[in-house]
Amino acid sequence: MIFERTVTTVSEVIDNFLRRKGLRNENSAWSLGESPLGEIGVFANRDIACGEEVFRDYPVIDGPRIKPTDFLFCVVCCKHNDAQLCAKKCGLPVCSNVCYQKHQSECELIRNKRGNVDEIDRELFQNLTPLRCLSLGDDDRAVIAQLKHHKGSKHGIEVDKLKDIGLCFEEKEEDYIRLVCCVMDANAFEVLIETDVKEANFRGLYPLAGLVNHSCVPNLTHAFDQNKVMMVRASVPIRKGQELFHSYVRLIWSTPTRQFNLAKTKHFTCKCPRCLDPTEFGTYMSGILCKKCRGNVLPQNPLTIKSNWVCEDCGTEVAKQEVANLICALGSVLRSFDDEDLETMLKFLHLKLARLVHANHEIAVDLKYRIVWIIGHHEKYKLRDIESQLLDLKSRICEELLNLMENLKLGDNKMKGLLSYEMFISLKEKYRRSTLSKTNFPDKSITQQAEKYFKEACSILREEVNFPNVVSI
Ligand SMILES: [Zn+2]
Ligand SMILES: [Zn+2]
Numbered sequence: 001m002i003f004e005r006t007v008t009t010v011s012e013v014i015d016n017f018l019r020r021k022g023l024r025n026e027n028s029a030w031s032l033g034e035s036p037l038g039e040i041g042v043f044a045n046r047d048i049a050c051g052e053e054v055f056r057d058y059p060v061i062d063g064p065r066i067k068p069t070d071f072l073f074c075v076v077c078c079k080h081n082d083a084q085l086c087a088k089k090c091g092l093p094v095c096s097n098v099c100y101q102k103h104q105s106e107c108e109l110i111r112n113k114r115g116n117v118d119e120i121d122r123e124l125f126q127n128l129t130p131l132r133c134l135s136l137g138d139d140d141r142a143v144i145a146q147l148k149h150h151k152g153s154k155h156g157i158e159v160d161k162l163k164d165i166g167l168c169f170e171e172k173e174e175d176y177i178r179l180v181c182c183v184m185d186a187n188a189f190e191v192l193i194e195t196d197v198k199e200a201n202f203r204g205l206y207p208l209a210g211l212v213n214h215s216c217v218p219n220l221t222h223a224f225d226q227n228k229v230m231m232v233r234a235s236v237p238i239r240k241g242q243e244l245f246h247s248y249v250r251l252i253w254s255t256p257t258r259q260f261n262l263a264k265t266k267h268f269t270c271k272c273p274r275c276l277d278p279t280e281f282g283t284y285m286s287g288i289l290c291k292k293c294r295g296n297v298l299p300q301n302p303l304t305i306k307s308n309w310v311c312e313d314c315g316t317e318v319a320k321q322e323v324a325n326l327i328c329a330l331g332s333v334l335r336s337f338d339d340e341d342l343e344t345m346l347k348f349l350h351l352k353l354a355r356l357v358h359a360n361h362e363i364a365v366d367l368k369y370r371i372v373w374i375i376g377h378h379e380k381y382k383l384r385d386i387e388s389q390l391l392d393l394k395s396r397i398c399e400e401l402l403n404l405m406e407n408l409k410l411g412d413n414k415m416k417g418l419l420s421y422e423m424f425i426s427l428k429e430k431y432r433r434s435t436l437s438k439t440n441f442p443d444k445s446i447t448q449q450a451e452k453y454f455k456e457a458c459s460i461l462r463e464e465v466n467f468p469n470v471v472s473i
């Protein structure tokens with residue numbers, strides 16, 4: 001079957017899909033159109049305020065995604081407790097009779113392809129998502145047919161893994177699974193949902209969200225509820241007619257790292273305003289310090305890893321290999337740190353990194369972000385016990401990172417919400433300490449500041465299921 005892919009045909013299947021899932025809002029703020037990026041894109045059909053919901057989406061297909069050490073969970077309800085080998089011995093974990101009823105057709109499909117097994121099969125669990133496409137109905141297949149997909153031998157290895165563990169497919173089934181794998185690789189989202197004892201990790205194909213193009217200056221942010229519904233909001237004010245963007249990569253990566261990952265996983269070069277500016281809006285996230293004059297050395301052409309690197313101040317050239325080696329060496333030092341070693345980390349940050357790279361370099365940012373989560377959270381550095389020096393350091397770093405995100409024009413995204421919350425708890429602790437002092441009056445201005453950050457965090461994170469249940473100060 002060959003589908004022609006136009007704005008009209010895609011709009012139609014997406015509309016139908018959302019309607020079937022009860023998620024089509026008749027006054028929605030988006031419509032599909034031709035993007036200047038040469039693809040179909042999603043556009044604002046009216047002005048959208050920062051924080052406003054733009055759309056909701058549901059996976060047309062989804063399945064578990066685990067790391068080698070992760071515990072498996074029930075393939076139906078995602079709970080970990082009581083998940084054990086399905087009574088019919090298909091190889092998947094299921095937790096109850098209720099879940100078994102919902103699992104039945106999947107179970108039969110698998111047993112038809114391989115027969116029974118005596119224990120839970122991690123490999124089957126890990127590659128379940130593409131297998132599920134064989135049970136999709138025509139409506140859902142029509143949705144998948146309208147999504148773009150990657151081509152190449154690297155995509156679709158899931159089928160080989162399923163064959164390796166003994167599942168047999170007809171040729172057209174195998175072709176279809178391969179196609180779905182390619183569509184998944186181009187469009188799927190990582191989903192983390194709270195279940196009983198721990199979070200469950202998923203990969204889901206969200207048809208409308210999958211049509212939103214990428215930018216490293218995104219204007220959308222998203223969260224998931226417990227039923228895997230994706231809620232998409234504006235992270236900045238959006239004008240009518242503007243294209244909607246989310247980011248496919250981590251936003252606190254520097255341009256060379258983002259470009260490398262986009263090329264490897266999504267096969268394109270991003271030419272957004274941030275990528276075209278070697279200074280990344282004056283943040284110098286890829287800047288290393290010149291050995292001669294301590295000016296910033298930046299890539300001349302950030303869009304290619306083959307670029308030369310040149311000092312902005314004295315013009316000295318640095319070989320790209322030298323830059324790559326430095327970043328690689330610093331990265332491996334970073335990975336070698338243990339969370340207990342706060343002192344070593346701080347020494348590395350202030351003495352070593354400060355001499356080699358810009359304060360906003362992604363390596364420094366990575367380390368600072370980690371430090372924020374150690375001070376006040378690690379067993380050894382509980383908020384109430386740490387010296388005031390460390391408490392001040394935590395709020396200083398939060399402030400630096402929040403400024404960086406502001407300069408990168410990232411708007412109200414999850415990381416800003418989390419950092420605002422960390423800022424709030426630091427200020428709250430600072431205020432508590434000031435009330436204990438017999439010589440000074442408690443500093444009221446701290447409470448006001450703390451409240452500002454608290455409100456910010458709540459407004460950004462209100463839909464995050466694992467947002468701490470906190471009481472106001
Ligand atoms: Zn279950
Ligand atoms: Zn089963």
Ligand SMILES: [Zn+2]
Pocket residue numbers: 215216217270271272273274275
């Ligand atoms: Zn970009």
Ligand SMILES: [Zn+2]
Pocket residue numbers: 290291292293294295311312313314315316
């Ligand atoms: Zn220089």
